[in-house]
Amino acid sequence: MQDLPYYSLKHRDYTIEGYSRGAVQTYWRIPEFHLGFDLGAQPWSFMGTPNWIVSHSHMDHLAALPQYVTRRRMMKMTPPTIYLPSEAKVPAEQLLFQWQRLDRGRLPCTLVPIDPGMEIAISRNVLVKTFAAKHSIDAMSFIVYQVKTKLKPEYLDLPGEQIRDLRLSGADITYEVQTPLVAYTGDSRPEVLTSHPDFLSAQVLIAEMTFISLEHPLATIHKFGHSDLADFVSLKDQFKNEVVIASHFSTRYSEKQIERQVDKYLPGRLNGRLKLFM
Ligand SMILES: [Zn+2]
Ligand SMILES: [Zn+2]
Secondary structure (H helix, E strand, O other): OOOOOOEEEEEOOEEEEEEEEOOOEEEEEEHHHOEEEOOOOOOHHHOOOOEEEOOOOOHHHHOOHHHHHHHHHHOOOOOOEEEEEHHHHHHHHHHHHHHHHHHOOOOOOEEEEEOOOOEEEEEOOEEEEEEEOOOOOOOEEEEEEEEEEEEOHHHOOOOHHHHHHHHHOOOOOEEEEEEEEEEEOOOOOHHHHHOOHHHOOOOEEEEEOOEOOOOOOHHHHHHOOOOEHHHHHHOOOOOOOOEEEEEOEOOOOOHHHHHHHHHHHOOOOOOOOEEEOO
8 A cells, every 4th residue: 555655775784765846745754763754744665663753843744743652552563763843742641641632642752852962762773863954943963873882993803702701801993984874955045055074075965955946046045944956056066865855845836847957957866866756
C-alpha cells in the first residue's frame, strides 16, 4: 500500500526515503539509522522509524505529529522520540493533549527540545549535529555523522592480548572518527550550505530548492527564507557531495518545468550527482 508519495534512493549502505513540496508536506527518513526528519505527513510505512527530528514548526513539516504517535501506540510499538525546536515543545505538548481529548486515546512519546549547536546521539554510531538555518521562523539544519572508534596508530601492531590488557588498565588507546554522511537543510536560505564545510562534503546532501528562477528576484526569495536554483548555480563547483537531492519545490512548478529549468542552468546535473525529488 502506498498512501503518500515518496522517493527511495539507496546510497552506499543506507537508503534515503522521502518527499517534499513547499507548503504541502515534507518527510524524510533513513531507515538504517532509525532516524527521520520532519513530520509534514507520515506515510504508513514510515511508522517503524522511532526517532524523528523536526527542523521547524511550519505546518508542512509538523502536521503529522499526532498521527505518527498514535499509529505507533495502536501498532504496539515503543513510544517514539521526537526532537523539535525548543520553542515548539510546549505548543506541541498542548496540541497532543487536545488530540488525546478528540481521539480518546493516549499519545505516548518523548518530546526533546533542541537548539542550534547541539549534538544528538541517535545510537552508538549515529550522531546528529544541529545548525541554525536561515528561514522566516526559527529553523534548523542537520548533519548526520557516522561515529567510529579506532585504535590509535601507535597500538596498531600490538597483539590482541596486549591491547586487551591496555584497555582493561584504562589506558586511552582509541580515538573517534566522525564521517559526515547526510546533510539536511530543512527550509533555509542558501547561506546555511556554506555555514559549515560538512554541508558540501557530506556523502548525501538533501537541500531545499523552493524556487527555480522563473518569477521572483533572488532578494525576494531569500527574504522568504528559501533557496533558488540560481543559488545552486553559484555553488556548483563547491559541491563535493556524492549525491545532491534537491526538493521542496514550490507547487507552482510542474515536474517538466523543474527538469527543463534545471537542465538549462545546470546542464549535466552536477555530473549526474543532482537528483530531483519532486
Ligand atoms: Zn517548508
Ligand atoms: Zn518553512
